[in-house]
Amino acid sequence: MSQRRPVRLVALVLSLLFASGCGVKTAGLDVRYPEVGVNRSLLASAPPRRVEILPVADRRADTKRIGIRAGGDIVTSSPVTDIVGEALVLEVKKNGHTVAAERRDVVLAGAVEEFRLDVIGGYSSTQYVGRVVLAVTLADPHSGETLLLRRYVGISRRVVEKDSDNGWRDVMDVALARTMHDFATDPELASAMSRLLTAFNP
């Protein structure tokens, strides 16, 4: 009888593993914008500024999910606004600016207008389409005047033979990265940041 215990234990562990589901999940997609991939870019051509980054607003039509698959919701493990907000902070800092709420030279407000994953089921393959639309407003901290309003759209497409949550996440990662790269290489944004008057450069 005692010899059977380890077997039962192992069987229990295996059952739990299979029950937890190695297959397709519909929740907790860990979309990321890894710091290691962030480069100095055109945004660094503006003199160093003190930038206040406001909490990112969620202007999506459907804020409960980023997509639907087989009747289940696809959601991210962190709020979409946090994912995008962290990506904005990384880019601004990497480009030599300081993120601060005091003595700020400019206020940057971001709003997520779309953060969506479409799954197009074919007969023998599936296409994922990830889409991120980010609106960015630069404003004068003293007058509140809008200095610049830009929209960045990142889209990624991928065809897979077998449905998988890793495939979903990768498509959203790429869509987010493209949005952020467009932000960091936008000459109009860099130009607006360069034109700012600061306390040290009136």
Added chain:
Amino acid sequence: MVRAIPAVLALVALSLAGCASSPPSPRPAARPFDDVRRVMVVPSGGESTFAVVEYSAEPGRTFDEILKWIPWQPYQAALRPAAQLVHRGINWALEADRAATATSRLQGLSPRSVVAESVARTLDATGWFEEVQIVEREPSAEERRRADAIVRVAVPTWGLVRVRDGDAGLLSGFADVRGQMAMPGTGVVLWEESQDVTSPEQIPVDTFLRDRDFARQEMIVVLERAGQRLANELLYSRSAGR
């Protein structure tokens, strides 16, 4: 029985490894090229194939439903590959017909030239380069010597693709583009990138196939977007790792 435990634990570890998230696909390597001042952009890579990609599940799903009614498993198994072939054949014929119509509407439009022009414009707008020149043909040895780097741009595939389930008749323009920046003389590759670029908007495929001007305008917008996207990735890699 106890001896079997390590083997079972190894199996557990293996199954856990299978559940782990795979790392993001590696990006093509890039090296810093802050010293590049004179750039030559060259459309290259041969002809581009226009495709209409619908990812239709029909008539394959209907064939599967019919096959379910066949009582004998061996017959079902034997007929399934044939059903898949018929499904692929029907969709290939439909998509090829639409692609042929679209290609005739877009005659005279060179995807790689439009993308190359857009790349050159985007690079020029940064002010990072002294000279951004576009050449329609492969530059001579003398011309190459006048540039610090040559950016070659190719568009292997472009066309229309379904981007949402259930939106019958609505497709989006796309362009799959490739770019490479190399140093003349040494041939050292400074940057390489492939991008799948998709229009944010959906358009009615019937109008696209009927209206020549509409089709051309839509595809020019997509190709320009593709050039801008490719150039932005090049700019983003300029100081890679610094």
